[in-house]
Amino acid sequence: MSKKSIPQDLVENWKRQLRKGILELAVLASVEENEVHGYALINRLKESSIPVTSSTIYPILQRLADNNLIESRWAEFEQGHPRKYYAITDTGRHVLAGLREEWRNFTNLINSILKEKEVK
């Protein structure tokens, strides 16, 4: 099949699904070191070339908090508005370690399949 005939919508859809699947991992990993507020988190992900919108991230944060993987607190400032900071919990760290391992195994597996095909 020539490159021109690749159905772009299928590729885009696949990319979207892939991104969707790894977003929780990306969010968890982003709050692992330091607590971070929503806006900064979105910027951080965008800087890492993960295109996300606020309407995607906030529900994920909410879901992670509901599952006790992250916790949030409101920080008040003398100057400026209050901000909601998110930080990973102990359960979150435990889950993140597991997800990391899964991700490594998965990418190794896929890489080995892709390599096999390339060699052939």
Added chain:
Amino acid sequence: MVSKEAETMIEEYLKKVDKSMTGASKSRKQEILKTLRSHILDALEDQKGKMPETKIVKSAIKDLGVPKTERFAEKLAPWIVIAIVCLGVFVLETVLGRGYIFTVPLFVCSFSALGIAEFWGRTIGRRFENRRIDVVGLWLVYVVVVAELFLLGLYIAFPAIGSTSILDLVVPGSILIGSFNPAFIAGLLLLKTFNALPAIGGFSLTSMVALIGGILAVLMSAFIIIAPEEFQSKMCPNCGKEVEGNAKFCWSCGEAIP
């Protein structure tokens, strides 16, 4: 310091979000609204000087997603179904040549019941933020339509039952149901006016009513064909509220939509 225009935009947006979150508790609502406000203010702080404040707010709001509290096309869907059913009954009665015994009561019953359901959902249902009340209203419509079709079936199968006994039940019943509906009262007055006029161009009052219904059904069907995406909606897996076809999360409870 945020400009007055930007502040107004933020307030209007938050009001809209607040109104759309019918399934969330008060504390959850406050938490979400506070988070959204904080996000917009962060965007303002981050991008200050790069573009006008109103543009920054607009862009942040767009990114957060603007809830649609009213979807006109979705509201039309039950009306379309009923109009098509009415047209079917009208055609059947025309073919059978037994007069429009069921067409008019069906129109009156179903449209007035649907009117009540709508009225109910927008007033009492909204006030109590109780989805079940809407469902009761919709069931009322379905029951009336099914009952009418059942009676029509009886009439076709057993013409000897005659129209009067059934009509004696259906017409007062429909008027009783319809009397709660302001739209029905207006319709009744309109019918009264038509009734006072002689048959126009060979059309009787009932056939005119049915014809108007038929045209309406055709127009609505055309609308569905032209803009099918307007009629696509999903249900939130968490709270069961309707969400837009392309929604990423539920505005009522915050659940991500697969």
